[in-house]
Amino acid sequence: MTSAQIAVLVAAFLASAVEFVEAFTIVLVVGVTINWRSAFVGAALAAAALAVLVGIFGTALVLFIPINALRLVVGVLLILFGLKWLKKAIMRFAGLKAFHDEEAIYEEQMADMRARGEVIETKIDTFGVVTSFKSVLLEGLEVAFIVITFGSGTSIAAGGKGNSIGYAAIGAALAGILVIGLGALVRAPLQRIPENTLKFVVGVMLTSFGTFWGGEGLGIHWFGADLFLLILVAFYLVVTGALILWLRPFGSSGARSGKSPMPSSAPSAEAVAGEGAR
Amino acid sequence: MNRIVNAAKATYNFFVGDAILLAAVVVAFLLGTIVLHVLMSPSFGARNVIAAVLLIASVVAGLATTLGRELMSRKK
Numbered sequence: 001m002t003s004a005q006i007a008v009l010v011a012a013f014l015a016s017a018v019e020f021v022e023a024f025t026i027v028l029v030v031g032v033t034i035n036w037r038s039a040f041v042g043a044a045l046a047a048a049a050l051a052v053l054v055g056i057f058g059t060a061l062v063l064f065i066p067i068n069a070l071r072l073v074v075g076v077l078l079i080l081f082g083l084k085w086l087k088k089a090i091m092r093f094a095g096l097k098a099f100h101d102e103e104a105i106y107e108e109q110m111a112d113m114r115a116r117g118e119v120i121e122t123k124i125d126t127f128g129v130v131t132s133f134k135s136v137l138l139e140g141l142e143v144a145f146i147v148i149t150f151g152s153g154t155s156i157a158a159g160g161k162g163n164s165i166g167y168a169a170i171g172a173a174l175a176g177i178l179v180i181g182l183g184a185l186v187r188a189p190l191q192r193i194p195e196n197t198l199k200f201v202v203g204v205m206l207t208s209f210g211t212f213w214g215g216e217g218l219g220i221h222w223f224g225a226d227l228f229l230l231i232l233v234a235f236y237l238v239v240t241g242a243l244i245l246w247l248r249p250f251g252s253s254g255a256r257s258g259k260s261p262m263p264s265s266a267p268s269a270e271a272v273a274g275e276g277a278r
Numbered sequence: 279m280n281r282i283v284n285a286a287k288a289t290y291n292f293f294v295g296d297a298i299l300l301a302a303v304v305v306a307f308l309l310g311t312i313v314l315h316v317l318m319s320p321s322f323g324a325r326n327v328i329a330a331v332l333l334i335a336s337v338v339a340g341l342a343t344t345l346g347r348e349l350m351s352r353k354k
Contacts, residue, residue, distance in 0.1 A: 076303060083299045083341055087348075090341075096348060126292065211337060218310045220330050232334075239338050243345060250349055 008150050008164045012171030015146045018226050020179035022209065023139035027132050028183055029202040032190045034128035041124060042132025049133075050140040059148050059165065065141060068217045074138045075214020081131060082206030086240055089200035093244045095251020131206070138213065147172050204240060208232040298347060302340020306333045 023043075031039035057064050091097035151165030190198070212229050215222060222228035294300045313329040 079303050079337060080294055080299060084295055086341060087344055090345060091348060211334060215330060215333055218307060219314045221326055243342060247345060
């Protein structure tokens with residue numbers, strides 16, 4: 001292996017790791033908040049679509065797929081999904097919406113059935129499948145672009161000698177295995193987080209990813225590239241926290257029976273009692 | 279005809295479900311497009327920052343507005 005090929009492998013590994021983390025974050029939150037079946041179905045469909053695209057276009061993929069248009073569409077949809085989740089989570093934390101809604105009742109019924117030893121078919125959730133699908137498809141395409149451009153770029157630099165695409169693909173595959181392995185480790189702790197807190201965080205994540213990808217699709221160059229995602233997440237957390245504080249005085253304490261992500265000077269009795277309710 | 283209307287409603291509810299949020303996102307991306315691709319001045323760097331700020335501000339404004347509307351409807 002030449003030094004140029006090692007450089008390609010490492011560069012593809014690092015660049016792909018960032019994309020895998022972004023895709024896997026969405027799959028993980030869909031799995032934890034909706035169900036794993038929907039998350040995996042969405043991811044598998046995206047992987048199949050990617051395989052078909054790569055099979056048809058090969059290295060010419062970069063010429064045929066309008067990645068910025070795709071970023072724009074996925075970004076807009078993620079913002080819409082994220083804001084919908086955020087709105088509900090904020091209203092629940094503020095006491096404007098009851099925690100025990102239809103979904104909660106459904107989950108309780110499922111828990112009762114599990115307790116009775118009945119086999120439950122996890123239903124496929126369209127929202128979960130679509131969210132998982134488009135994130136994996138977009139990020140998967142970006143990984144494919146990285147592999148093709150890094151691989152062919154080095155090949156051209158070396159006067160067309162050797163094929164570095166294979167090394168770039170190995171780097172990307174290693175990154176994928178590493179990210180999926182790490183994701184499997186954090187899955188269990190994530191499932192212990194209260195449901196509304198998780199949905200609140202998912203709303204923030206979807207909105208942040210949506211803003212980032214939508215902005216990129218629009219042609220915005222984010223300061224610090226992918227690192228700006230962290231700034232967006234922090235910003236939306238602060239803003240939504242402020243919105244909860246603004247709405248809290250208008251909410252009924254009866255509806256506020258879950259753990260808020262915001263500090264409260266005097267937590268209500270219902271809030272304390274409701275901690276372990278779900 | 280009813281089926282088409284129902285399908286359109288179901289699609290709208292699945293992807294959006296809230297007219298204010300939809301309007302905010304449309305405005306956000308329209309403003310971003312105008313600033314980045316229609317206006318020719320100031321420099322691209324400045325327009326890039328303005329477009330980013332407008333995009334984020336419109337998203338936040340949409341969320342705050344729809345929550346405000348929920349609050350108003352509960353007060354009535």
